[in-house]
Amino acid sequence: xxxNLKTKFEYYKNLTNTNLENFFNELNYPQIISSGMKYSVxxxxxxxxxFLLLATLEMLNIDIKKGIPSACAIELIHSYSLVHDDLPxxxxxxxxxxxxxxxxxxxxxxGILIGDALLTHAFYLLSEKNLNxxxxxxxxxxxxxxxxxxxxxxxxxxQTIDIESENKQIDLPTLQYIHTHKTGKMILLPIEIAIIIxxxxxxxxxxxxxxxxxxxxxxxxxxxxxxxxxxIDKIGKPIGSDLELNKSTYPSIFGLEKTKEIxxxxxxxxxxxxxxxxxxxxxxxxxxxxxxxxxDN
Amino acid sequence: xxxNLKTKFEYYKNLTNTNLENFFNELNYPQIISSGMKYSVxxxxxxxxxFLLLATLEMLNIDIKKGIPSACAIELIHSYSLVHDDLPxxxxxxxxxxxxxxxxxxxxxxGILIGDALLTHAFYLLSEKNLNxxxxxxxxxxxxxxxxxxxxxxxxxxQTIDIESENKQIDLPTLQYIHTHKTGKMILLPIEIAIIIxxxxxxxxxxxxxxxxxxxxxxxxxxxxxxxxxxIDKIGKPIGSDLELNKSTYPSIFGLEKTKEIxxxxxxxxxxxxxxxxxxxxxxxxxxxxxxxxxDN
Numbered sequence: 030x031x032x033n034l035k036t037k038f039e040y041y042k043n044l045t046n047t048n049l050e051n052f053f054n055e056l057n058y059p060q061i062i063s064s065g066m067k068y069s070v071x072x073x074x075x076x077x078x079x080f081l082l083l084a085t086l087e088m089l090n091i092d093i094k095k096g097i098p099s100a101c102a103i104e105l106i107h108s109y110s111l112v113h114d115d116l117p118x119x120x121x122x123x124x125x126x127x128x129x130x131x132x133x134x135x136x137x138x139x140g141i142l143i144g145d146a147l148l149t150h151a152f153y154l155l156s157e158k159n160l161n162x163x164x165x166x167x168x169x170x171x172x173x174x175x176x177x178x179x180x181x182x183x184x185x186x187x188q189t190i191d192i193e194s195e196n197k198q199i200d201l202p203t204l205q206y207i208h209t210h211k212t213g214k215m216i217l218l219p220i221e222i223a224i225i226i227x228x229x230x231x232x233x234x235x236x237x238x239x240x241x242x243x244x245x246x247x248x249x250x251x252x253x254x255x256x257x258x259x260x261i262d263k264i265g266k267p268i269g270s271d272l273e274l275n276k277s278t279y280p281s282i283f284g285l286e287k288t289k290e291i292x293x294x295x296x297x298x299x300x301x302x303x304x305x306x307x308x309x310x311x312x313x314x315x316x317x318x319x320x321x322x323x324x325d326n
Numbered sequence: 327x328x329x330n331l332k333t334k335f336e337y338y339k340n341l342t343n344t345n346l347e348n349f350f351n352e353l354n355y356p357q358i359i360s361s362g363m364k365y366s367v368x369x370x371x372x373x374x375x376x377f378l379l380l381a382t383l384e385m386l387n388i389d390i391k392k393g394i395p396s397a398c399a400i401e402l403i404h405s406y407s408l409v410h411d412d413l414p415x416x417x418x419x420x421x422x423x424x425x426x427x428x429x430x431x432x433x434x435x436x437g438i439l440i441g442d443a444l445l446t447h448a449f450y451l452l453s454e455k456n457l458n459x460x461x462x463x464x465x466x467x468x469x470x471x472x473x474x475x476x477x478x479x480x481x482x483x484x485q486t487i488d489i490e491s492e493n494k495q496i497d498l499p500t501l502q503y504i505h506t507h508k509t510g511k512m513i514l515l516p517i518e519i520a521i522i523i524x525x526x527x528x529x530x531x532x533x534x535x536x537x538x539x540x541x542x543x544x545x546x547x548x549x550x551x552x553x554x555x556x557x558i559d560k561i562g563k564p565i566g567s568d569l570e571l572n573k574s575t576y577p578s579i580f581g582l583e584k585t586k587e588i589x590x591x592x593x594x595x596x597x598x599x600x601x602x603x604x605x606x607x608x609x610x611x612x613x614x615x616x617x618x619x620x621x622d623n
Contacts, residue, residue, distance in 0.1 A: 059486040062478050113442060118434035137415035138489055141438065142482055145410060148442065149477035152449045157471035165462035172469060174454035180446035181359050185439055189356040192435055 030324075034316040038080060041093075041100075045079040046071065046099050049104065052154060065135045065143035070108040072126055077248075078103045082219035084313050085237065089227040096159035097224045099171060102151040106179050107215060109147035116140060151175070161224065170225050178214035178221075187211025193298070196275040204277050213245035217305065236306040240314065243299040248321050250292050253278035257285060259325065294320040327621075331613040335377060335543075337391075338397075341603060342376040343368065345394050346401060349451060349503050362432045362440035363447070367405040369423055375400045379516035382534065386524040395455035396468055396519045399448040403510060405475050406444035411485065413437060448472070450490075460523065460558040467522050475511035484508025493572040503576050510542035537611065540596040542601040545618050547589050550575035556622065 030038070049070055056063040079100035083093045115122040115130040116137065123133050132140025143290045155175060159168045177183055187210025193205060220241040257280055279288040299318045302313035327335070353360040370493055377396035380390045380505045411426040412419040413434065420430050429437025452472060454466045474480055484507025491500060517538040554577055576585040596615045600608035 030369075056478055059483050059490070061490070062482065062486050066478070101492075113438055118438060139486070141410055141413060142486055143416060144442075145406075145445065145479045146482045148445055149473050149482065153477060156466050156473060160470075169453050169457065169462045169465050176446050176450035176453060180450060181353055181356070181363070181443045183445065185443045186356050189359050189436070189439055193356070193358070211364065218337035218601060252430065256564045266367070270404060285583060 030320050031316055034313060034320060035312055037084065038075065041080045041083045042076040044083070044093075044097070045100055045104065047110050049101050052101060054156070056150075061135060061139055062143055062146050065139055067103075067149055068134065069112050069131045069143060069147065070104060072108075072128065074104070074107075074126075076100075076104065076221045079214060080317070081216065081226055081241070081314075082223050084317070085223035086226060088307060088314060089223065089229060091223075094221060095162050095226050098154045098162065099175075099226075100219065100261060101158075102154040102175065103215065103222075105147045105151040105154065106175070106184075109144040109151070109309075110179075110184060110188070110215075112140060112144040112147065117176055119192070121197045131245045148179075152224035167225055171222050174221055174225070175218060176192075178218045182258050183210055184212075187214070191276075194277060197277070199277040201282060202280070204282065208249045209242070212249050213242060216245035216248060217241045225310070233306060236302050239304050240299050240318075243295050243302075244318055244321055247292055247295050247299070249287060250279045250295075251322055253326065254285070254288060254292070255279050255326070285320055292322050327617050328613055331610060331617060334610055335372065338377045338380045339373040340379070341390075341394070342373045342401065346398050346614075347444065349398060349447075349455070358436055358528050359434060359440055359443050362428055362436055363402075363444055365431065366409050366428045366440060367401060369405075369425065371401070371405075373397075373401065373421075375404060375512060375516045377512065377614070378538070381614070382517050382520035383523060385604060385607050385611060388520075388524045388525065392459050392523050393520060395451045395459065396472075396523075397516065398455075399451040400512065400516055400519075401471065402444045402451065403472070403481075406441040406448070407476075407481060407485070407512075409437060409441040409444065411458075416489065423616060428499065445476075447466065451516055464522055468519050471518055471522070472515060475515045479512035481509075484511070488573075491574060492499060494574070496574040498579060501576070501579065505543055505546045506539070509546050510539060512540035514538045516551040530603060533599050537596050537599050537615075538623055539590050540599075541615055541618055544589055544592050544596070544615070547576045547592075548619055548621065550577050551582070551589070552621075552623070553584060589619050 040289075053067045053070075054064065056066065066165070079096075082096045082100045086093045086096045111125065112131045114120050114314065115125060116132055122130050124130060128134075131139075131143055137142060147285050152172065152175075155172050158169060159171070163171075179185070187207050190203065191207045191211055194207065223229075224237060229237070256278070279291065283291065296318050300315045303315055303318075307314075340618075347364075350360065350364045353363065365551045376393075379397045379400070382391045383390045396504075408422065409428045411417050412422060413429055419427050421427060428436075428440055432440060449469065449472075452469050453465060456468070461470075476482070484504050487500065488508055489503045491504065514535065520526075521534060524532070536573050553575070576588065581587065593615050597612045600612055600615075604611075
């Protein structure tokens with residue numbers, strides 16, 4: 030990661046975490062839920078989704094403060110999805126980032142309720158905390174989009190088909206549905222929210238959405254590659270867990286070398302799209318595309 | 327139930343169900359989630375919460391169409407809470423209204439995801455389906471209120487303390503917290519949404535909120551009485567299940583006779599409040615208060 034990108038990541042991450050902490054400080058009772066919400070969210074994540082929202086706003090010359098409640102809400106939704114995914118009935122994971130998963134620490138019943146509370150509170154932040162920052166029209170658009178991308182037509186849809194596809198040979202369209210929905214929509218969401226906040230014209234909006242769709246895909250492809258080639262202490266989960274679940278992935282369909290080629294091609298495409306439309310102002314988002322393709326965790 | 331009240335119940339219920347079905351018809355893939363969402367919601371419920379919203383609007387002379395998306399959204403939230411409550415880690419129930427619970431029919435992983443999808447879709451209805459019906463300002467207020475009353479400071483808070491209190495002697499304030507939050511907030515919600523839609527003045531709003539809080543309580547007290555005295559084929563769950571879980575209830579704190587007195591007093595109070603402020607126009611909501619106190623299931 031370039032020093033420039035690293036500095037930006039740190040900056041947006043700290044800003045997001047500070048605001049998340051402030052929002053959490055308003056919550057007290059029941060203590061096990063408020064404490065579990067904090068534990069699940071303030072866990073040392075990179076805050077990629079807030080980064081996307083805030084960096085896009087900055088590129089478009091919009092005060093990034095306007096994106097803070099939405100950025101935090103997206104992190105609550107992302108976190109709730111991890112909390113529920115880790116449950117025994119789903120992935121049954123005991124550890125996340127080297128720490129006990131939420132249901133392991135707070136018990137399974139509370140794990141379910143903490144996830145529910147995070148999801149619900151995301152919509153509280155989107156409505157209540159955007160009130161004096163954005164027009165009501167924009168808030169309603171943002172909430173509509175968020176509920177669509179997080180729900181049956183977005184993340185939950187992708188997660189469902191992902192589970193259904195375990196131990197099954199699936200075709201490329203199914204794999205692509207999983208990628209675009211399970212992780213893709215929640216990477217598209219912060220960029221689309223920035224577009225709404227900035228009132229961006231259609232041409233520029235479409236370029237940004239295409240960029241977001243591509244990096245959503247490269248993010249997933251790189252994850253699949255790391256699952257084969259990564260170092261366990263860097264990626265924080267066992268290598269080969271996809272193989273173990275017999276998951277179809279880009280490498281299992283195209284082979285590892287071809288997958289790496291696709292990753293580089295797609296990354297190049299995303300970068301060129303931005304450069305042609307936004308020029309030098311898109312420097313940070315261009316560096317991000319490279320980072321996603323080349324990261325080691 | 328009076329013929330008058332019965333007719334109204336049927337009317338609002340059919341209206342709610344028709345609209346729920348229409349909203350569900352927009353959902354297809356993944357089939358197991360869309361099918362599970364329908365199964366969990368279209369299960370023969372009384373639609374008490376939509377009734378409260380629509381009857382209040384009608385009393386206030388507001389077109390009840392303005393309340394339909396919100397009424398449906400509340401039912402999705404109510405249903406998701408039942409789906410998650412029934413899970414093995416929580417109440418571990420196999421049957422609801424004589425049919426398999428959602429996780430028993432669709433598997434536990436899908437049960438969790440179906441609940442998540444219902445909760446998320448409620449906010450989709452509140453934002454997207456209210457768009458051409460209510461002003462954006464009102465929509466944002468409704469969403470903020472809904473997320474508050476369904477989340478850690480509302481229903482989820484109450485549910486958490488209810489679970490924590492099993493097999494424990496709890497004091498009256500704790501029991502009242504459970505009642506006002508676990509069931510109370512979601513009974514208050516439809517009436518407060520009607521208040522927002524109708525732009526009602528503070529004096530009348532406060533009377534309606536007080537009414538809603540009282541019937542939220544009497545609803546719960548009556549449930550506790552039915553758990554002791556009800557007939558199994560009418561209430562659809564085993565008698566004495568509270569006793570079995572060693573749950574503190576109004577009867578366990580005050581005794582059965584005193585609890586019945588409280589129920590009648592509170593019901594009288596709710597009815598007088600309405601009659602004094604809204605006169606004859608409040609007839610249906612007054613009949614509802616009686617129905618809640620005297621129902622046999």
